[in-house]
Structure formats: C-alpha cells, structure tokens
Amino acid sequence: MLLAPAEVSNYLIQIVVEGTGVLDRDRVEDAVQRAAEACPGARLVLAGRRGLDWMDGGAPPRVRVLPGDGLDRETFADSGELFRPLGGKRGEDNNEVVILTGERPALVFRIHHAVMDGRGALMWIAEVFRALRGEPLREARSTVTDADLLRDLRPSSRSVRKPAGRPPLRAPEPERHGSFFLRRTVQGTHPALVAKVTVALTDAIGEDEVVYGVPVDLRRHRPEERSTGNLAFGTRLSVRRGMGWETVHEQMLRALDENDELVSMPSAGMLDLVRRLPAGVLLKMTKGRSQAAFVLTHLGKVDLPEFSCAGFTATTVYSLPVWGAHVAPTLTMVEVEGRTEFFLGGDAAPGLVERGRALLDAVERALANGGGPLHGRQTPDDGSTLAGLLTASLRENARSVAIRAGGAEVTYQELDARAADIAATLIAHGVGPGAVVSLLLPRSVDAIAAMVAVLRCGAAFLPLDVGHPAPRLRDLVMDAKSPVLVTDRSARRSGVLPSGCAEIIVDDIDADRHKAPDPERKEPLPGDLAYLVYTSGSTGRPKGVQISHRSAANYATWAVREFGLDRDSAFPLFTSLAFDLPMTAIFPVLLAGGRIVLGNEEDAVPVRIREMLRDGSINSIKLTPSHLRLVADLDVRPDGVRLLVVGGESFPASLAEKAQRMFGPGCRIVNHYGPTEATVGCVTHTYDADRDTGATVPIGRPVDNMSVHVLDERRAFVSPGEPGELFLSGVQLAMGYRNRPDLDRDAFVRLADGTRAYRTGDLVRLLPAGELEHLGRIDVQVKIRGHRIEPAEVEYALMTHHAVDEALVVARPSGDADRRILCAYVVTNADIEAAELVAYADSVLPSYLVPAAIVVTGELRHTRNGKIDLAALPDPFGNDALPGTEPQWRDENEAAVAVIWERILGISRTAFAPDSDFCRLGGDSVALLTMVKSVATEVAKIDDNAMLRNLAAIISKPTIENMATLARNPDRAGRTSYDRSTFH
Structure with missing residues (x-):
C-alpha cells in the first residue's frame, strides 16, 4: 500500500505476542539489535521528503516499556501512548518494539506497512525471539521489490486479462470518525479459512455481492528469497450471497494458479514512478477510491515455541488491522495452537462498532459448524470443602451406621472419633496444610478414617495399593514428597519407606494417647489439594493427578443428588483404593449418611460381590463393564439393588440390557464417565432400553458445573453427529499433575475463550438427543x-x-x-x-x-x-x-502419482495407498496446486490448464486413484460432495 508521508503514520502493522513470564528490557533491546542486523529491512527510514524512497538508517528499532495492566486487549481503546505515530518524516524510525508489563506481559511489534508486510514482519519477529533464545539467526537481506518480481514474472503469467470481479468501487471520501478495533478468538483452526469467512461475512452483510481484497504473498514466486519487505499485493475476490465456501475456495485456487495478483498490479514502471511522486499527488490519487468493500489478511499459522524464550512463554499471537483514511474495513486472521485470532478494524461511525460485533458473531457461528459447548447445570460456588462437608455429616449422622465390615458395624460417631485419633497423631508428626500423607492400607475402617483424618488436618492423602511392588510404592511416596506414611501391620512392607518419611502404624494409635486436634486449626480452602491419585503415564512414569477440595466437593454433592443417595444407601467397597473408582463408594455415601460395606479382603472381586448381593447387604454398586460382565455370569438374582453405576470402560448396550434383566426394572443403571483428571465422574447417562439402541450406552451429559467440548484435530467444534475429541472444563478439573509441568502443558489447555480444559484423548460424538456417545480413544x-x-x-x-x-x-x-x-x-x-x-x-x-x-x-x-x-x-x-x-499400484499412473506425492509432501510413498487423501496427509492449497500441475506435466503429459479444469473433482477427492484416473482421461470431470476437513 503506497501512502503519502503525511498520512503514513497511521498505516502500521501491529503484531502482539502475549505470554507468561518476564521480559527484560536489556535482553529485548539486544535481541532487537541483533535481529535488525540480520534483517536490515527493520532499519529502513525515509530518504527524502517528497516520495517513498527508503534507506538503511543504521539504528535498530527503538524499544519502549509501557504498563500492560488496564489495557483493553479486546479493543485497545484509550491506548494512545501505545499507538503514537511512526514514520512519515525523513530519518524517523518506522518500526518499534513495545514491552507491555504486568499480569499479561507482551511484546508489541509496531511496523510501518510501507517497509514490511505481515509475513515479512513475522519473519523479523521470529529472528528477535531466536536472538532471545541465543540461537543462530537466519538472515533476510534480500532487497527484492514488488516491481522486481513483476518485471521477472509478468511476461510468464498465463494471461493479461483484467482481474476478476466488479470494477473498483468509486465513492466520495467518507466522513472519518476515528477507528475501532474488535478482537475475537474463535475455537479451532479451520481449513479454507478465507473462503469460509467471506461466505459468512457476505451472508451477514446482506448484499447480493461483496468484493473482498485478499493480500497475496509474492514470495511464493521466489521461495528462495528471504526478504522482510512489503511483498504483498491483493487479489480481489467477488462473493455472492448463497455461495458455498467450496466454490469460493475453488475460485481462490484458480486465481492463485493464474497469478491474479500479478495481473492486478500496476506495471513495474508505474510502481517505480509512484514511489517518486510528491505526497500531495499521492493523496489526490487515493482519495475516494476503494478496491474492495472488505480486506481480509490471513497471516497463516504461527508456532508458539518460535515466539517464546527463556523466562517468557508465548500464549497467543495476533495482528491489529492496518487502518487509515483510505482503507476498507479490515479483518486480520492468525491461526495459533487450536484457535484463530481475529481482529476487525474499521471506521468508528455511529452504529458501525455494533455492526462489527455482529459480523464477528456471524463468523464465529459459521466456523462452529453448528457445534458448541454442552453445559451441565450451573450452581453458585458456596465455598464448600470436602473436609467441611464430611465433618458436618459425621456429626449430623452420629448414630447411623457408617461402615459395615463382616458382622461388625461402625457408627458415624465412632468413625469421627477414630479419625480424630489418627488426626491427632498426624498433627503430632507435623502434618498440616500443604502436606501429602501416603496411605498404605487395605480396605478397612482405618483406611476410611485415615482419609477423613488427613483432610481434617488440612493435608491431602495419597492412597496406595497394598499389592503393588515395594519399589513402585517407594517411588510414588518420594514423588509426592510425603513426610508421613500411614500403614498397618498387615500391609507394612520393607523397602517402601524412603529416607526422611516417618511411618505411622494405625494399629498402635490409642484413643487416649493423644489430645484431640487443635480446634483453632484452619480448615483447608476450596482450592487446596484434597487427594492425589497416580495413574499410568504414557512416558512409562506414573503421573500424580491432584484433586482439590472444590473439585471433590462438587462431585460428591452432585452424586448425592443425582444418584438419590440417602441414609438407606449401602455401597460396597471392593476395589483398590489407589484409583478413583472407589471414591464414589466413600465420599458421596458418607455425605448422604449412608453406609459403606466392606467385603472379605481375601475373596476375589466376583466372589465378594456375589456374597454381598446374596445376603442383601448392599443396594447400590459401582462396577466397570468388565466386572459387571463377570457378575452377570454368576448364578445370582439379586433383589433390592436400586442403583448400578457403571464406569471405566465402554458400556455395551447388550450388557446393560442383561444387567437390567438381572437386577430388575426397579434398578437404575447409570453410565458414569470421567477420567481421573476430572474427578471420578463428570458425564453421566441413565440407561433406557427403549432409547439406547446403539452398540454402546451413551455417556450422556455433563454434571453440575462442568462443560464438554467436542473438537476436531484442529480444535474446532465438530458438527453434531460428527466424531471429535472430548475436552472437559469446569470446577472438577484436576489442579494438574504432581511435579509434571511438561505434562500439564499438553493435557490442560486453554480454549479460545480462555477456559482451562482437559483434553481426554477420548473420541465421542453428539447424538440427536443431545447426549454424548463414546467411540474410543484418540491416542x-x-x-x-x-x-x-x-x-x-x-x-x-x-x-x-x-x-x-x-x-x-x-x-x-x-x-x-x-x-x-x-x-x-x-x-x-x-x-x-x-x-x-x-x-x-x-x-x-x-x-x-x-x-x-x-x-x-x-x-x-x-x-x-x-x-x-x-x-x-x-x-x-x-x-x-x-x-x-508395499503398495500394489494398479498401473504405472498410480505409481508415478505416488512419486510426486512423496516429493511434495516429504512422506515416503510406502505410506500411501490408492485412496490416501493428499490434504489429510498435510498438503495445503499451494501444495495441492503444485501436485496437480506436476501430475499434468509429468504423468498425463498435457498442459496443466487441461488438468485444472477438473479442480472441483480433485478438491472433492484428492486421492492417488482419482489423480491417476484423471491423468488417463483429463476430460473426466465429476463433482461430488466436499469433505469439510479437506483444506488447511
């Protein structure tokens, strides 16, 4: 964009890199200087007063520091000091870097559009961060200009036709009201993004046809050139209301193939002349002219590690729109780690800001494909903790039976007293808030009392499996940094206790030996750690999942209400305490005033369950489908079981039907889904034989204060009915993994709206009834x-x-x-x-x-x-x-196409099959064009124009088989439905 120096200060590219950490000014200044030496385009200044001639000013861009707290990152309103003018005068800096301090530190790269385009700016910014990381810099010293490219390329362009679309709009210069910026972060990255956005905007604008200006990076014609210069020139894209994005995308591909951006450009001589024109003449030439009703600038995908360094981790990157007196409304787009950052800029005339928000709403709706979060019932946070809820229930239900073990019964009052004794011993050992107490105990009264005791001390407990090897147990105790291990004589093992960890034998704790806990001791806060459960890790090292009091309290209170638990509820405890499955049989039951039933420790699980069912000591039970299948095969017809909770694995509908017959119509069967990282269970569904006719029972809907998000591999919402990965958010999410920030970064992510979510690795889809069906594992x-x-x-x-x-x-x-x-x-x-x-x-x-x-x-x-x-x-x-x-190609055409794919994609052709999909293997739009042309010239031996006539058929089915067929018969063109995931 060529502008007069008097106006040029408004025409800035402003790219923001937000993150976490601290940015030291001296380090940034040094990095900016080194990057400017490698990329001298960052030092350009005006050489004269009359035109837009540039020279190397010799000095690196200035670095400033501004307070970032209080700055509106959604509109950048009232940020005048940040947006002071740049350039426009001889020798004046055209670029600068601003450090924003505070809770959301950021680097703002402010760059004159006349000396860099967006891609060039990102190239220079990446070198700044390479310098900050101490890595060798990649020079970008090319001085090639758009006029140079035009001289070299225009003679070889396919056509000298006029550019497609309507003529440029000509209108009187509008009254200016200042500018506005609006930011919107949309979930996911999206194939064919520009095409989809133009369709959404056109429909929302309501005009029959809208012309968009889409800048094209001219570097694609000289991939060997590394230049930060302004090498972008726009092509115009005419979109009619009602067009499908596939049609628009095909139009874009054809424009790229036909070098439309070169055809649209003035001649090389004209470009040279314009740069020498006086400022006043340039202003007169640009007044009242607009080449498009809307400008869309897509800066592509950014890799956050490339914009991070020691002490600063980038969390997002976005670009404010270029705005000035003669610029159409502009929308910038940056794709970054599962989300797309949009920024809309335009004239702040009355009503236009609200209109801009409506346009962004339309874009977001279109990209959501009809999908979106599924929310559970939302309830206010009353500050409850698991410790507080348990204490209240123990006192309220003092005379009721809390635990039945064999022929013995323990009341809530007795459990409370036993917990107090254990708590007193723990306190005497210095246990308090922040500590993790390891529990190596069999399923027993003391095990449950010890859990309550630890929570009462304000500490967290780590349940261990008494059957695990001693070295593994020792490793877990060490990883948790437990100061105390609680065990009994039956479970006590040599080789478990690490150095510095005290051992408490519960058998030796006497009720009269210690005083009761200090009543002044503070209760834990809702955000404090309640318990720690280790699960197997993909790296071979177990990972500790940390569950807070808020999370555990939310689950337990929900379960009491949803399962209809009361003082008559009797839940068996028969699985290892080292997993979160038995938590359903402990805390919700205790909060409801029900009783926990302990079976014979020596019996196998099926035998234990059979005896409990036969003697009628339980009326509620939680099982895995595998355990349920074993129970269903037992010769037992239980009576009085009113609740069956099934979780941990996919639940076949045939098994649910069998269980319903076994337990009777009065038994409610609940499919209970939830990874340990989301506190026992967070999505549930009650089995209905009439409705649940699929192969598996749905997992259902989210519990109170939890939400689910079904996303594709680009973290975009999938349409209802389509499979996608399940992400969970809400109060039941774990605090993270113990001492594993590396795992936290991958597992606990931020969604587009800033929501913290856990990526489960589970594949699900939303059924027409609004419930989720589990389909398997992503990993x-x-x-x-x-x-x-x-x-x-x-x-x-x-x-x-x-x-x-x-x-x-x-x-x-x-x-x-x-x-x-x-x-x-x-x-x-x-x-x-x-x-x-x-x-x-x-x-x-x-x-x-x-x-x-x-x-x-x-x-x-x-x-x-x-x-x-x-x-x-x-x-x-x-x-x-x-x-x-090895692939068995049906003819030499398929083999030849595979060789071309291998060359372009960088993937061995042994990975291909005739029906392999080019785009799903990583091919983007430009790579697709390159592939089609190569097949035309190398395999079909025809002019690539003939092959490009079949572009619609190729887009719908970009496979080796289809390309080989088209190579045999280029006149065969057939249009089928498009795959939404085809394009990047």
Whole structure:
C-alpha cells in the first residue's frame, strides 16, 4: 500500500505476542539489535521528503516499556501512548518494539506497512525471539521489490486479462470518525479459512455481492528469497450471497494458479514512478477510491515455541488491522495452537462498532459448524470443602451406621472419633496444610478414617495399593514428597519407606494417647489439594493427578443428588483404593449418611460381590463393564439393588440390557464417565432400553458445573453427529499433575475463550438427543496403509454382528517396527469361525479397516483394576512374518502419482495407498496446486490448464486413484460432495 508521508503514520502493522513470564528490557533491546542486523529491512527510514524512497538508517528499532495492566486487549481503546505515530518524516524510525508489563506481559511489534508486510514482519519477529533464545539467526537481506518480481514474472503469467470481479468501487471520501478495533478468538483452526469467512461475512452483510481484497504473498514466486519487505499485493475476490465456501475456495485456487495478483498490479514502471511522486499527488490519487468493500489478511499459522524464550512463554499471537483514511474495513486472521485470532478494524461511525460485533458473531457461528459447548447445570460456588462437608455429616449422622465390615458395624460417631485419633497423631508428626500423607492400607475402617483424618488436618492423602511392588510404592511416596506414611501391620512392607518419611502404624494409635486436634486449626480452602491419585503415564512414569477440595466437593454433592443417595444407601467397597473408582463408594455415601460395606479382603472381586448381593447387604454398586460382565455370569438374582453405576470402560448396550434383566426394572443403571483428571465422574447417562439402541450406552451429559467440548484435530467444534475429541472444563478439573509441568502443558489447555480444559484423548460424538456417545480413544489411533484408523470404529462394526458380545481391536507390529496391522479379539455367544467374522467385517467396512486377523477367544483377561490386559493378548501370527505391505499400484499412473506425492509432501510413498487423501496427509492449497500441475506435466503429459479444469473433482477427492484416473482421461470431470476437513 503506497501512502503519502503525511498520512503514513497511521498505516502500521501491529503484531502482539502475549505470554507468561518476564521480559527484560536489556535482553529485548539486544535481541532487537541483533535481529535488525540480520534483517536490515527493520532499519529502513525515509530518504527524502517528497516520495517513498527508503534507506538503511543504521539504528535498530527503538524499544519502549509501557504498563500492560488496564489495557483493553479486546479493543485497545484509550491506548494512545501505545499507538503514537511512526514514520512519515525523513530519518524517523518506522518500526518499534513495545514491552507491555504486568499480569499479561507482551511484546508489541509496531511496523510501518510501507517497509514490511505481515509475513515479512513475522519473519523479523521470529529472528528477535531466536536472538532471545541465543540461537543462530537466519538472515533476510534480500532487497527484492514488488516491481522486481513483476518485471521477472509478468511476461510468464498465463494471461493479461483484467482481474476478476466488479470494477473498483468509486465513492466520495467518507466522513472519518476515528477507528475501532474488535478482537475475537474463535475455537479451532479451520481449513479454507478465507473462503469460509467471506461466505459468512457476505451472508451477514446482506448484499447480493461483496468484493473482498485478499493480500497475496509474492514470495511464493521466489521461495528462495528471504526478504522482510512489503511483498504483498491483493487479489480481489467477488462473493455472492448463497455461495458455498467450496466454490469460493475453488475460485481462490484458480486465481492463485493464474497469478491474479500479478495481473492486478500496476506495471513495474508505474510502481517505480509512484514511489517518486510528491505526497500531495499521492493523496489526490487515493482519495475516494476503494478496491474492495472488505480486506481480509490471513497471516497463516504461527508456532508458539518460535515466539517464546527463556523466562517468557508465548500464549497467543495476533495482528491489529492496518487502518487509515483510505482503507476498507479490515479483518486480520492468525491461526495459533487450536484457535484463530481475529481482529476487525474499521471506521468508528455511529452504529458501525455494533455492526462489527455482529459480523464477528456471524463468523464465529459459521466456523462452529453448528457445534458448541454442552453445559451441565450451573450452581453458585458456596465455598464448600470436602473436609467441611464430611465433618458436618459425621456429626449430623452420629448414630447411623457408617461402615459395615463382616458382622461388625461402625457408627458415624465412632468413625469421627477414630479419625480424630489418627488426626491427632498426624498433627503430632507435623502434618498440616500443604502436606501429602501416603496411605498404605487395605480396605478397612482405618483406611476410611485415615482419609477423613488427613483432610481434617488440612493435608491431602495419597492412597496406595497394598499389592503393588515395594519399589513402585517407594517411588510414588518420594514423588509426592510425603513426610508421613500411614500403614498397618498387615500391609507394612520393607523397602517402601524412603529416607526422611516417618511411618505411622494405625494399629498402635490409642484413643487416649493423644489430645484431640487443635480446634483453632484452619480448615483447608476450596482450592487446596484434597487427594492425589497416580495413574499410568504414557512416558512409562506414573503421573500424580491432584484433586482439590472444590473439585471433590462438587462431585460428591452432585452424586448425592443425582444418584438419590440417602441414609438407606449401602455401597460396597471392593476395589483398590489407589484409583478413583472407589471414591464414589466413600465420599458421596458418607455425605448422604449412608453406609459403606466392606467385603472379605481375601475373596476375589466376583466372589465378594456375589456374597454381598446374596445376603442383601448392599443396594447400590459401582462396577466397570468388565466386572459387571463377570457378575452377570454368576448364578445370582439379586433383589433390592436400586442403583448400578457403571464406569471405566465402554458400556455395551447388550450388557446393560442383561444387567437390567438381572437386577430388575426397579434398578437404575447409570453410565458414569470421567477420567481421573476430572474427578471420578463428570458425564453421566441413565440407561433406557427403549432409547439406547446403539452398540454402546451413551455417556450422556455433563454434571453440575462442568462443560464438554467436542473438537476436531484442529480444535474446532465438530458438527453434531460428527466424531471429535472430548475436552472437559469446569470446577472438577484436576489442579494438574504432581511435579509434571511438561505434562500439564499438553493435557490442560486453554480454549479460545480462555477456559482451562482437559483434553481426554477420548473420541465421542453428539447424538440427536443431545447426549454424548463414546467411540474410543484418540491416542490408540494407528496408521494403516496411509490411513489413520480409530480401532473403536472397527470394534463398533464387529459388535453389530449378532454373535459378538465383546470386541477389542489393536494394532500390532508387522515386519518393520514402524508398520502396524489391525488385529481383533472377540468374545462370542455362539460357535463361529474367524473367517466368517472377517467376511462380515469386509461387508460392512472399507477394506483398509478390515482386521488382518480376528481371534475368537473365550475371555479377555483383565488387570486388577478391571481393565482389559493388553499385554496378555496372544499374537495371532506367532513368529511367522507377515507378507510385505508395499503398495500394489494398479498401473504405472498410480505409481508415478505416488512419486510426486512423496516429493511434495516429504512422506515416503510406502505410506500411501490408492485412496490416501493428499490434504489429510498435510498438503495445503499451494501444495495441492503444485501436485496437480506436476501430475499434468509429468504423468498425463498435457498442459496443466487441461488438468485444472477438473479442480472441483480433485478438491472433492484428492486421492492417488482419482489423480491417476484423471491423468488417463483429463476430460473426466465429476463433482461430488466436499469433505469439510479437506483444506488447511
């Protein structure tokens, strides 16, 4: 954009890098200087008074420090000191860096648009951060100009046609009212973003046709050039109301292919002349002219680590729109780690700011695809803690039975007294707020009393499994930094107690030995740690999940209400205390005044449950589906069970139906979903045989004060009914992992609106009834013949066969350790050959989803925690090597296309199959054009124009098979429905 020096101070690119940490001015100044040496375009200043000639001023951009607190980061209103003019006078700096201090530290890079465009600015900013990290800098010393590119490229452009779209709009210069900025952060990054935004804006604006200016980076014609200069020139995009984004995207691709931005540019000589024109002449030339009704500037995707350094971690990057007297309303877009930052700038005339917000609303709705968060009931935070709720219940229900163990009964009053004795001993050992007390105890009265005692001290407890190896237990106690380990004589083990950790034997605690706890001791706060549970880690190292009092209190009070727990409720406690599954049988029951039933510690779980069901000592129970299947096979018909809570695994509808018959119509069956990181359970559904007709029981809707978000791989909302990863937010989220900030960053993320969320790794979809269905795991996703496969999809298909009760699909190595094949393990209810199941799978699944082997087995072995033991699964092929899986191309065209894909994508062609999708393998729009042209010239041996006539068919099905077919017959053009996830 060429502007007169008198006006030029308003035409600034302003890129903001927000983060956490501290930015030291001296370090920033040194980095800015070093980056300016590597990128001398950052030092350009005006060389004369009349035109826009530039010279190297020799000095790096200035660095200023301003207070950031109180600055409105959504509108940047009343931020005059930040937005002081730059440039416009001979020798005056055109660029500067502003450090914003405070709770949201940031670097604001203010850059004159005449010397840099957005991509050039990002190039220089990246070098500033490389300097801050102490890394070698990448020079950008090219002085190539747009006129230089035009001289070289225009003769070879395809056409000298006039640019597409309507003629430039000509209107009197509008009255100016100052400018406004509006920020909007939208969930996810989005393929074909510009096309989708133009469609949303056109529909919202309400005009029959809107012309958009879309800057194009001219560096694409000289990828070897590293220049920070202003090398952007716009193409015009005409969008009619009612157009689909696919049509607009195709129009953009064709414009790129035809070098539309070069055709639109003035001649090289004219560009040179304009730069030498006096300021007044330039103003007269630009007055009253607008090339577009709207300008869309997409700066692409940014990698936050590239904009981080020691002491400062970038959390987002966004760009304020260029704004001035002759600029159309402008929308900037930056894609960053699962969200898209939009900033709208325009004339602050009456009503236009509100109109701008409405336009951003329309864009956000369009990109949400009809999806959005699903919220549970919202209740006010009353400041409750788990410790406070338990204390109140113990006193209120003093005479009721709290625990039944064999023939003995313990009242709430007795449990309260036992907890007080243990608490007094803990306090005597210095236990208080902030401490983590390890509990190595069997399921017993003392174990429950110890939990209450620890909470009463203001500390947190870590439950350990008495059956785990001593070295593992020792590692957990050390990782938790426990000052005290509580155990009893039956569970006491040598080699568990680390140095510096005291041991308390509960058998030795006498009620008269210690005074009661100091009544003046402060109760824990809602945000304090209540308990710590270790789960297996993907790195091989267990990770400690930290649950606060607020989280535990929310779950427990919700469970009391939702499950209808009361003083008559009797819940068995039969699984290891080292997991969060038994928490349902402890805290909600105690808050409701019900009783906990302890079975014989020596009996196997199924036997223990059978005896409790037979003697009628329980009326509520929580099981994993695996445990439930074992119970359902027992010769028992329980009477009086009113609540069955099932969780921990996918819950087959066939098993739910069987359980309903077993427990009777009066038993409520609840599917209870929730990872440890979201406090026991956070999504639930009550089974209904008439409605739940799918293969699995839905997991349902979120509990009180929790929300769910179903997002795709770009963290954009998926449309209802489409599969996506489940993200959880709300008060039940864990505080994070113990001593594992590296895991926290990946697992606990920030959504677009700043909401803290946990990414579960679970694949779900929203059913028409507004409830979630669990489909499997994201993190067991495998790649077969170039396809990313979700085993849950295969499991679901196999379980639709009438003879299959249970199915598990895993990927096993085949030959090369990096290659995998699908193997299925099924439990059946009738004699059936594996070959018949393979044929059935082949009839309902694409070939690449059919397992290479299906093993019919009598049972799937389980771990102590009730989960399927993957390590125990047999190898269906033994030591026999499987046949190689090199792609078998049907003709030389397919083989040739695969070679081209390998070259462009940088992926070995052994990963491709005829139906591999180019865009899902990482190809963006420009790469797609390059691929199409290469296939045309190298395989079809035709002019690429002939192949580009089939662009619509290619967009809808960018596969090797389709490209090879089109190479054989370029005149074959067919249009099918578009895949929403096709384009980046």
